[in-house]
Amino acid sequence: MALSDLVGTWRLLSFETRSADDEIRAAYTGYAAYFGAYNMNDSDGFLTHNVDVSLYPNWQSLPQTRFFALSGGTLTLTTPPMAFGGREITGVLVWERAS
Numbered sequence: 001m002a003l004s005d006l007v008g009t010w011r012l013l014s015f016e017t018r019s020a021d022d023e024i025r026a027a028y029t030g031y032a033a034y035f036g037a038y039n040m041n042d043s044d045g046f047l048t049h050n051v052d053v054s055l056y057p058n059w060q061s062l063p064q065t066r067f068f069a070l071s072g073g074t075l076t077l078t079t080p081p082m083a084f085g086g087r088e089i090t091g092v093l094v095w096e097r098a099s
Contacts, residue, residue, distance in 0.1 A: 001070060003040045006047075010095035011076060032091075034059055045069075048079070066093075073097035 015032075034054035038047050049064040066077040079091040 001042055003042075003072060005074065006040065006068075009098040011098045012072070012092040013096045015091070032056070034064070040068075087099050 011056050019049060032055055034049065034051045034056070036050045036052035037039055038049045040047050046067045049066065051059045051064055054060050067075045067080070068078075074097055075095040075097070077093045077095070081088045081090050083089075
């Protein structure tokens with residue numbers, strides 16, 4: 001895959017968090033937003049978002065790693081496991097290429 005395969009406009013199809021305890025899913029009903037440039041590491045299967053601005057101020061200027069899978073017109077980004085509310089969660093974002 002080439003970086004050019006990811007260039008374009010995408011529509012978010014779904015967003016979810018995954019944890020061993022589904023209680024965190026009910027508690028995590030907020031909104032997340034950030035933007036900035038990104039780099040692709042195709043050999044290891046991840047993107048690094050260089051966050052310029054984020055809803056979470058502690059993300060600003062910190063790189064955010066997302067594992068990616070591209071299948072046809074669907075792009076799935078998955079976070080590494082992270083601590084949230086005393087539990088470990090994983091975020092999964094599914095995007096559809098906009099026509």
